[in-house]
Amino acid sequence: MTNGADLLRINDLSIAFPLMQGKLHAVKNASLRVLPGKVTALVGESGSGKSVISQTIMGLQPAITEVSGQVLFNDPTAAAPVDLLKLPRDGRRLRAIRGSRIGMIFQEPMTSFSLLHTVGNQISEALRVHTTLSKAERREQCEDMLSLVGFNNPARVFDMYPFELSGGMRQRAMIAMALICRPALLIADEPTTALDVTIQAQILKLLRDLQEKMDMAILLITHDLGVVANIADEVVVIYQGEIMEAGPVGPIFRDPQHPYLKGLMAAVPHFDMPPGERLKPLREIVVDHQTLLGNMAAPVAPAADQPEVLLSVRNLSKTFKTRNQDWKVGRAAPQAPAVDGVSFDIRRGECLGLVGESGCGKTTVSKILMRAVTPDTGSITFNDGHGPIDVLEASGDDLQALRTRIQMVFQDPVSSLSPRMSVGSILSEPFDIHKRGNRAARKEAVAALLKVIGLDPSAARRYPHSFSGGQRQRIGIARALALAPSLIVCDEPVSALDVSVQAQILNLLKDLQKDLGLTYLFISHNLAVVDYMADRVAVMWAGRIVELAPREVIMRAPAHPYTRSLLEAVPYPDLDRPLNFESAGESSVASSAGWAPAFREEAGGPGMAPFDLGGGHFVLARTSATLSEVRP
Template sequence: MILGADLLRIEDLSISFAMLGGRVDAVRKASLRVSPGKVTALVGESGSGKSVLSQAVMGILPKIAVASGRILFNDPLDDTQTDILKLSHDGPDIRAIRGRRIGKIFQEPMTSLSPLHTIGDQVSEVLTIHEDMSKDERYERTIEMLRLVGFPKPERAFRMYPFELSGGMRQRAMIALALICRPALLIADEPTTALDVTIQAQILRLLKDLQQEFNMAMLLITHDLGVVANVADEVVVIYHGEVMEAGTVEDIFRRPTHPYLKGLMAAVPHFDMKPGERLKALREVPVNASQLLGKSGGKEPPGPEILLSARDLSKSYKVRKAGFFRQPDETPMRAVDGVSFDIRRGECLGLVGESGCGKTTVSKMLMRAVTPDAGSILFHDRQGPIDVLRAEGAQLQRLRSKIQMVFQDPVSSLSPRMTVQNILSEPLEIHKRGTPKSRLEMVSALMEVIGLNSRYLNRYPHSFSGGQRQRIGIARALALGPELLICDEPVSALDVSVQAQILNLLKDLQKDLGLTYLFISHNLAVVDYMADRIAVMCAGRIVELAPREILMGAPVHPYTKSLLAAVPFPDLDRPLDFSALQAANASDMRNWSAPFREDDDGHGLATADLGDGHLVLARNNADVRELRP
């Protein structure tokens, strides 16, 4: 292939950082290309060098970075070739390319957008820097771009601040900012990692449409093979800074050759897994739960079949409509609306739904971190039932030790000022368990259980990887020997290979310690792997609840069907149907079929029993036989 045929060609790129402990090689002799109008996916785990490579293309490497090789950008606008590595970081030449000819979407839109400026100001600022336009022309171009990326009222969005937008809408604003100058190349760095499956489908469809409309090339950085299979034309697999395999999407998925790529594919949970089949993590974590048996009450006599019962839980929040210096006009927003379910002892109940549907609010009610407006929660302990909402004194203390939580973010949920030993021993100290010597023994046993060496006890959280930090969070939750573990998106921030480690660890612990899980996630493939039964939440209500195999194989509710239709499969033979996908309206009741919609007065829905534990929210007068698939 002649050089001019590539929009971007990277040749023998090496990037290293001079650190106190010695030189760190982030990228080693990497070579790849991006063709005009095509999507090249750069796939790899965290720490493999993907983002550093993208920084080099944008000319925003840190000053301590040492780079060699060539990054050749062939601009079709003026038919010139530029070696980006030779340009000064702040010179006029790189500024003419960066933001104007090469745009970038960053992974976390909340930290990438300024909280002090409106969306319109931030998007139009790019035009101020790169284009010779009047203020009115900049406004019109910005409004047009906001409309193109899917803002229904772009004039209103122009005046809004980032914190007023949802995660999906912030990502749309980030895309508008990157594309406002119509660049030849778009670098998308994990653009859908933290988004719900339906929002992810919207963003992927949007990127695909805009790429075709602008005839734009894209370098897509991701670790999600499902996204790659649905969007990419070519794939480059990188590991520890080295390119392991590269080729067309057909070659990579149908004929993978490198063991690392095969390992990545085997680590992805999918809907075709057989009962009892185990994810193949790249690096298995040895689990020794026998260390805790007898210390944390792992194998105890069986208790009541129902471990926890929640009935008619409701919670409303008042939304402030006025400014700080005026009398607030407060209108209640119902976050949870009449939620009822049971968690059986020893099972894993999955709770799925989009962001904002009330999943985390429900979990906080079970932990008594949020008080519901109405409803009841009963925890059926082996010593007798506990009214969660009214427990006090010793009973509340006992309840706290029986229900523990594993949080979504392994970074912010661990104190940066405490060593691992202090983090793991803190619950034991609060609940006055044992002596200092026995606590140290327990902490060492917990480290053994999660597959970390006890010599790491004096380290701080920042010295661990994301997966290791999440394992420490799990160990902390296990310290008091709980009966119910609430896992709130425990793997959403992790790579697919580390995710497989954590999911296998949780399954092993459930089997060995007799744990019960409430597993909250928006990743349906993960829930399918973990859960025995699945509850689907939408707009504060549970719209469908069924055993895993029934819900995944024969869903009834339109919202459940929309969620499943939006899941990107790492399989070329099962592509997302972007033309038929109504992901943007999945939670809009007006698009549901008549049996699942409320009456005009906002009432008339009840839980219908379809048999075999399959419950669905439908109209009072709906015929159960018609609801069955």
């Protein structure tokens, strides 16, 4: 293939960052291409150099960066290819290309949008810079693009602020901003990371449709091999800044040659794994749980006759009072229930998976369990063998005990770890708060916790910013383990991690559950991860649990149509199991209109209640429904 046939050709690209102790070579002699109208996926772990390459193409790399090689952009509207590296960083020619002929979708839309400007103001800025359109014409084009990316009321969205949009909507607005000048090349940096499977399928369908309509090429940067298998034409695999393997998507998936690519594929959880099979991360964590047992972190042994149910939740409801868009007038909008009559039990020693799309109420439930949010109705009873505790009414000694026995692992380890505290201080803080041990004992306990999660004791002197994403998440897990809790609430603990680090964390959680007898509430939107971790699964939609069953029943024979739609939206890293974009790309609100009558609630009709299908399998259905109407 000649350079003239490639829309983008990168030749021998090397990128280095000068540091006090020497140069950090982020990319080493990398070469790849993007063909016109095709999707090239750049795949690798966090820190492999993917995002640095995208920044360099756009001329957005830090000023101190040392760059060599070629980045040839063959714009169809230009007379000849241009080497982007030879253009002045802030020169007129590069600015004319950036945002106009090459668009970019950033990984985190909330940090990429300005909170002080409306969505329309930020999207129209590219038109103001690159065109001579009037203000009215710019607004018209922006509303057309917002409509194209799936907004039903683009005029209203144009005047909204980014914080008023959900994660999926913000990603759609980011796509509209990248495409407003109809570029020849779109760089998409992790466009679906941390989105639930249904929103992810909608975004992938949107990108595929826009690519066809606009005859646009895409450089897709991702660590999700399921996304790659369903949308890419060519694949480039990068590891520690070097290209390991490249070629068409067929040979790459059907006959991978490089051990690194084979290792990435083995680290992905999938639904066909036999019971008991472990994920194979590229780098194993050596877990030493023995150091935790018998030290000061261990709680007093509970009574011999421990109850089977550790946590019992009944009729939990929470409604957040909001105002409508006409807030200046102050008229109250209809109240929207975030959690609506949720009930479930968590048994001792099990992992209960809680799945559902963004906005269904999963995190609100976890915050209620941790007493960070007060519910409107409902009760929560916790009993780990020391006697039942009313979680919502606990005070004094009961509340102090409760806070040692229920801990949480947060979704984002960056924001949940204080940047001003060393790791040693972070891990010893629970002992300080609950007055356990003296200074020497706390130091010993911190060393033991670091050993459990596979980190050297010297890590105690370092700060969170000096660790990778996976290491920070392991530190978050160690903090949750510090007081030897009975129950750990895991809120999307691996959603933003690449597959190799994800495999490390999941294996660590399973090992700790087995060795320390832990109980988990595991909240996730990744059904393959839940299939690997959970013993039972609760599926949540619109604030309600619509199905609850043992893991193998939910994954193999779901009864509720929403559960089936969630499973259909999972992108498999398998070319023989392509994603059905027509059904998977439909929102759950739209698809609910086509559910069987037994699963639809209608005003004035029969109420909804859990229907017992036997074997611990419950599905939310009309009280008038029969077994034949709800049986899968």
